Amino acid sequence: MRAMLIYLIICCFKALVVGQLAGVTGSLSTVNTLYTSAREESLRSDLFGSYQKNSRPAPISDIRCNIKLLSIKDLNIREQTMSSVAYFTFIWNDTRLNWSSSASYSDIEAIYSTESVLFIPPIVVENSVSNLGLISDKTLPIKIAQNGEITWSPGNIYDTSCDIDATFYPFDVQTCSIILTTRGYTSNQLSLSLNDVPVILTSYQENGEWTYIRSNASASVVLHGSEVYSQVNFSFTFERRTPFHLLSTILPLFFLVSMTCFVFKIPVDAGEKLGYCLTVLLAFAVYLTLVSDNIPTTSTSTSYLSVFLNLMLAIGVSAVFLIILVIHTHFKSEDEEISNFTENISIFVAKMVCLRHYTCCRSTDNSSVGVVSLQEKGGNFNDIHVDPIRNRLKWQDVAKILDALFFRVYLWLIIIMIIIYAVIMATCDSN
Numbered sequence: 054m055r056a057m058l059i060y061l062i063i064c065c066f067k068a069l070v071v072g073q074l075a076g077v078t079g080s081l082s083t084v085n086t087l088y089t090s091a092r093e094e095s096l097r098s099d100l101f102g103s104y105q106k107n108s109r110p111a112p113i114s115d116i117r118c119n120i121k122l123l124s125i126k127d128l129n130i131r132e133q134t135m136s137s138v139a140y141f142t143f144i145w146n147d148t149r150l151n152w153s154s155s156a157s158y159s160d161i162e163a164i165y166s167t168e169s170v171l172f173i174p175p176i177v178v179e180n181s182v183s184n185l186g187l188i189s190d191k192t193l194p195i196k197i198a199q200n201g202e203i204t205w206s207p208g209n210i211y212d213t214s215c216d217i218d219a220t221f222y223p224f225d226v227q228t229c230s231i232i233l234t235t236r237g238y239t240s241n242q243l244s245l246s247l248n249d250v251p252v253i254l255t256s257y258q259e260n261g262e263w264t265y266i267r268s269n270a271s272a273s274v275v276l277h278g279s280e281v282y283s284q285v286n287f288s289f290t291f292e293r294r295t296p297f298h299l300l301s302t303i304l305p306l307f308f309l310v311s312m313t314c315f316v317f318k319i320p321v322d323a324g325e326k327l328g329y330c331l332t333v334l335l336a337f338a339v340y341l342t343l344v345s346d347n348i349p350t351t352s353t354s355t356s357y358l359s360v361f362l363n364l365m366l367a368i369g370v371s372a373v374f375l376i377i378l379v380i381h382t383h384f385k386s387e388d389e390e391i392s393n394f395t396e397n398i399s400i401f402v403a404k405m406v407c408l409r410h411y412t413c414c415r416s417t418d419n420s421s422v423g424v425v426s427l428q429e430k431g432g433n434f435n436d437i438h439v440d441p442i443r444n445r446l447k448w449q450d451v452a453k454i455l456d457a458l459f460f461r462v463y464l465w466l467i468i469i470m471i472i473i474y475a476v477i478m479a480t481c482d483s484n
């Protein structure tokens with residue numbers, strides 16, 4: 054019983070294998086001949102017998118092209134360059150290499166050759182910053198299809214110049230292009246046109262710093278002297294990834310800037326006023342050099358960040374001057390009379406800035422009540438002159454009033470500037 058089963062299985066297996074072999078030989082016999090290298094060699098000698106690689110294939114050869122972007126190595130806004138890794142694919146017809154009408158080679162669908170024997174359109178990357186030579190790859194196999202269609206896909210790292218607009222740095226969107234043009238042959242001898250899908254991104258690797266947004270491609274002509282050359286423009290738009298810059302550039306800047314106004318809250322007697330102010334200024338200057346390393350040195354576009362930084366620096370420097378003024382006022386000798394004008398202005402300012410929290414202007418010395426007594430009496434200005442010894446302001450009071458005024462002015466100035474900067478940056482994001 055067992056032996057019979059094994060015999061049956063072997064029989065079935067045999068039938069299956071033999072049947073399949075018969076099928077294979079059957080299908081092979083329908084093809085007229087087998088591929089052999091000898092036949093390809095004879096095809097090559099037929100095709101290339103009188104082939105001159107320097108003559109162009111047609112009166113007007115149309116070269117279709119597209120780009121396959123693999124990745125962006127770098128988009129340097131300081132040097133204004135983009136470094137991209139990409140393949141171009143150029144497709145054109147060479148009627149001399151068309152064997153579709155010859156029955157003897159009809160089973161050979163394509164052969165491969167290299168630049169050394171084929172006509173290759175002389176194409177350069179027009180806006181390259183590193184390599185001005187023709188696009189070329191001596192070892193790259195070029196596909197020659199049966200109908201004479203040639204497919205050539207040279208790849209490389211292309212460094213191209215790029216018009217950088219740094220206005221909205223670090224929230225910027227940049228558009229960089231790769232421009233191809235023909236050398237030698239003018240547009241009515243060799244013309245470049247776009248493939249149906251001009252930009253292929255199937256293998257694109259996202260960049261860590263830039264997000265791909267969109268691309269555009271266009272074919273046009275360019276005038277060099279009196280000659281017209283064909284040109285193709287592949288442009289890519291990238292947006293900077295902002296979280297990193299928000300954390301490393303913008304927030305520290307806001308924190309640093311907000312420290313400036315609090316210098317006016319330090320009492321003169323603490324002796325730290327000027328030291329604190331200069332320290333903040335110094336930190337700011339160091340920070341400025343760090344940031345300016347990333348800002349393009351060209352003057353074609355000024356970034357809002359630079360303007361903002363310089364305004365903040367100006368605020369810091371002016372604060373130093375005002376602090377010196379306050380300290381100077383504070384230490385004026387008692388013998389020096391405060392003029393009526395100064396006093397009236399001071400009282401007016403004090404009423405303005407201390408409307409609610411008038412304690413900020415209270416003199417430490419209770420015998421000299423100054424503004425406080427004025428306010429308690431309903432701000433009767435005439436009282437000053439009634440009892441000049443009791444009610445006159447001291448220089449220390451004037452200094453305190455100045456401190457209070459400057460604190461408020463600086464606080465509002467900084468808040469308003471931060472808001473304006475934030476609004477400008479927020480509106481640019483939409484484009």
Ligand SMILES: *[C@@H]1O[C@H](CO)[C@@H](O)[C@H](O)[C@H]1NC(C)=O
Pocket residue numbers: 115116117144145146202
């Ligand atoms: C090549 O020739 C074929 C048929 O003549 C045509 O359909 C095709 O568009 C041509 N290819 C190019 C790149 O011009």
Ligand SMILES: *[C@@H]1O[C@H](CO)[C@@H](O)[C@H](O)[C@H]1NC(C)=O
Pocket residue numbers: 146147148151152153154200201202
């Ligand atoms: C190749 O030759 C065939 C037959 O002669 C023709 O139909 C075809 O258009 C040719 N291909 C090209 C690209 O010219």
Ligand SMILES: *[C@@H]1O[C@H](CO)[C@@H](O)[C@H](O)[C@H]1NC(C)=O
Pocket residue numbers: 269270271
């Ligand atoms: C692509 O570029 C062409 C030519 O520069 C322009 O006319 C077209 O509006 C652009 N398309 C997009 C989507 O930007």
Ligand SMILES: *[C@@H]1O[C@H](CO)[C@@H](O)[C@H](O)[C@H]1NC(C)=O
Pocket residue numbers: 228230232269286287288
């Ligand atoms: C290439 O295309 C981009 C976007 O369409 C455009 O800004 C740029 O000026 C074009 N460059 C040339 C040389 O035509």
